[in-house]
Amino acid sequence: MPALYILIPVALVLVAFAIWLFLWAVDSGQYDDLDGPAHSILFDDDDPMHKAGVDQAQKQDEPKDPPHA
Incomplete structure (x- = not known):
């Protein structure tokens, strides 16, 4: 029975900490x-609408220097 005098406040402190941690996580975004990170792996890098594809397409559109002889 005397252990309950210690375990109940400890449990209440842990619950309060868990609630505070959850609210902090929600507030910090x-x-x-x-869904965004899970679906981003499905996009093809060559898709011009995808951000990685935009950088690659811009590099391909740049004029190339003619070879020097």
Whole structure:
């Protein structure tokens, strides 16, 4: 029975800490976009609408220097 006098406050402190940690994560934006990173692997890099594809397409559009003889 005396152990309950210690375990109940410890459990309440742990629950309060877990609630604070969850609210901190929500406020800091940890749960803003859950689907974006999971779906980004499905995009092809050659797609001009994809950000990685835009950089690659811009490099291909640059004029190339003629070979020097």
